[in-house]
Amino acid sequence: MSSPVMLRTPLAAAAVRALRAGQEVLLTGTVFTARDRAHRYLAERPDEDGFPFDLSGGVIYHCGPIMRKSVAAWEAVSAGPTTSNRMEMYEARVITRYGVASILGKGGMGAETAKALSDTGAVYLAAAPGAGPLVAKRIVSVEDVWKLDEFGEPEAIWKLAVENFPAIVAMDSHGGNVYTAVETRSAKRLQELLARTRAHQ
Amino acid sequence: MDVLHAVVELLKRTATDLPADVEFALRESLHREREPLAVSTLKVTLENIRLARHEGRPICQDTGVPIFFVTAARGTSYEGMVSVLSEAVRIATRELPLRANAVDPVTGINTGDGVGDGIPVVYFTEWQQDYHIIDLLLKGGGSENIGASYKLPDAALAAERDLEGVRRVVLDAVNRAQGRGCPPYIVSVAIAGTKDDAAVLAKRQLLRKLSDHSPNDALAAFEADILDEINSLSIGPAGLSGRTTALAVKAAAHARHPATYFVDVAFGCWAHRRRRIRLRGGEAVYE
Secondary structure (H helix, E strand, O other), X not given: OOOOEEEEOOOOHHHHHOOOOOOEEEXXXXXXXXXXXXXXXHHHOOOOOOOOOXXXXXXXXXXXXXXXXXXXXXXXXXXXXXXXXXXXXXXXXXXXXXXXXXXXXXXXOOHHHHHHHHHHOOEEEEOOOOOHHHHHOOEEEEEEEEOHHHHOOOOOEEXXXXXXXXXXXXXXXXXXXXXXXXXXXXXXXXXXXXXXXXXXX | OOHHHHHHHHHHHHHHOOOHHHHHHHHHXXXXXXXXXXXXXXXXXXXXXXXXXXXXXXXXXXXXEEEEEEEEOOOOOHHHHHHHHHHHHHHXXXXXXXXXXXXXXXXXOEOOOOOEOOEOEEEEEEOOOOOEEEEEEEEOHHHHHOOEEEEOOEHHHOEOOOHHHHHHHHHHHHHHHOOOOOOOEEEEEEEEOOXXXXXXXXXXXXXXXXXXXXXXXHHHHHHHHHHHHHHOOOOOHHHOOOOOOEEEEEEEEOOOOOOXXXXXXXXXXXXXXXXXXXXXXXXXXXX
């Protein structure tokens, strides 16, 4: 397998367009966590509510981390990806409204997100599911947080600095999608299995 | 050691230290895989398990809903036990930390201490012995969301009221789940006469060792056969394709009403966090 593609935020449009499904990447720079509640907020919030982050060319990470506050700063204890498809009903709006360059999560997303990726030249990256401590090691600092009191720790929007965060390009901006082939083959196999019965006794 | 501190320790061990049989099964599955993404996903998984144990950090940031199955020493108060288990969750949420996972669905407010109405979940029975057995499952939201409930007969799947019908709905549930609940899975199947009984029975099967078999011969054969069929779907680790979609299948059945035939399919993710403690007097034995 070829060596991973190095990515640095803010992501350059040409570099993102060049990514292809199946490639491995190492991401360095800033990511913003946003899961269920944060997505609804990002899609629906008014323009002048003081939202402090510029997501243009940025990375949204589907993650509800475990954080610990020491005297000096917040630290990520365990911070792997959460299942992305719950965000499907908001993601296309979020990508378009903010000019997000990459979504980072697990399990893939649906047709509306795929279309938004193609339209805007963005990608969906898959991180290793459940790899909480391993990913937390790649978070070098917790830089800021928004809506912590209102949304709670797992659902707040955390601004994180990451170094060499490992992921796979799972959906690219040209319609490439590593999950589609898996789903098609699995559905076909299911029909084969259902076409025959099995005597259990 | 009192029950409170023993259960705090149980929560910490369960969140940070994957059971040996699950880790062993993941290591074995690595030998079967050929595709690069399946191999790299499993390697990252195993490295993450090692790191979590070594550093005492939760294996997955979703430390789940704590589900306790308590077999209490004779004369134990249910109310007292629930209060101790809840306090243990509060302490572990503060100290380990576990993630605060109890959200009021009406106000949208996270309670912040991991405890809410109905959380932790406690299934309580009392027996004649003078010691407690407490089984704990830390059940993450991803694997819970892909769980499925069926009523047989199911015309769309041509699933009738027999094990062949159960086979059909289980295969359907796994195909629908794809990689969204963090495979390789532990798939648990329960048949019962009411929706709630089927759901709890399926959850309870997730406590079983991966290598055991149902004591019912027909169900034991069902478990073995359908595991191969599930893996032939080739969904693979993380849903990125591969030979290992499930590590084990567990099946159980309760009596049903003539009019009903509920099948519940519950999923454990690869980070299958279950652990048992025996408590007698001041002595705690962790399994």
